Amino acid sequence: MKSANVELLKSLYAAFGRGDMPTVLAGMSPKIVWNEAEHNPYADRNPYIGPDAVLKGVFTRLNNDWDNYHLDIESVLDAGDRLVALGRYSARFKATAFQQYTDTMAFATAMNLKPAHQPA
Numbered sequence: 001m002k003s004a005n006v007e008l009l010k011s012l013y014a015a016f017g018r019g020d021m022p023t024v025l026a027g028m029s030p031k032i033v034w035n036e037a038e039h040n041p042y043a044d045r046n047p048y049i050g051p052d053a054v055l056k057g058v059f060t061r062l063n064n065d066w067d068n069y070h071l072d073i074e075s076v077l078d079a080g081d082r083l084v085a086l087g088r089y090s091a092r093f094k095a096t097a098f099q100q101y102t103d104t105m106a107f108a109t110a111m112n113l114k115p116a117h118q119p120a
Contacts, residue, residue, distance in 0.1 A: 006076045009083050013073045021059065025051040034058065066091035 008027060015023035028051040036043040036058065045057045062069060073087035108114070 003078070005083060006078055009076050009085060010073065013071065013076075013085065013087075017071055021055065024059075025055060028054065062091075065094060067094055068092050 012024050012027040015021075015027070030050060032049070032051060032054065034048040034054045035046045036048075042058050042061055045053075048054045048057045069089065069091040071087060071089045073085050075086050077084040077086065
């Protein structure tokens with residue numbers, strides 16, 4: 001039974017790597033209790049209870065916030081009543097930007113300022 005759990009977890013990580021969320025979610029217990037690491041920004045809603053909470057609270061947020069997310073599981077250890085996955089993940093945080101377009105002359109007039117490039 002122990003090795004079956006290890007193989008199940010490995011298969012779920014492989015499905016996650018392929019982007020196969022239906023398989024990942026189907027492999028979770030309906031009563032799963034998921035906790036992100038302390039001080040992780042996604043720990044703000046801990047604990048996530050149930051696959052839908054994990055999907056919306058963790059996976060969707062990761063997808064919205066990061067590009068090129070990659071997870072590489074190096075090994076899965078059977079620790080009795082728990083499994084421990086060791087690996088690395090990498091991604092690039094999606095850049096955010098703001099570009100304002102406005103009538104700067106109207107701002108300057110409203111503030112009683114002289115335009116910076118006033119003709120001589």
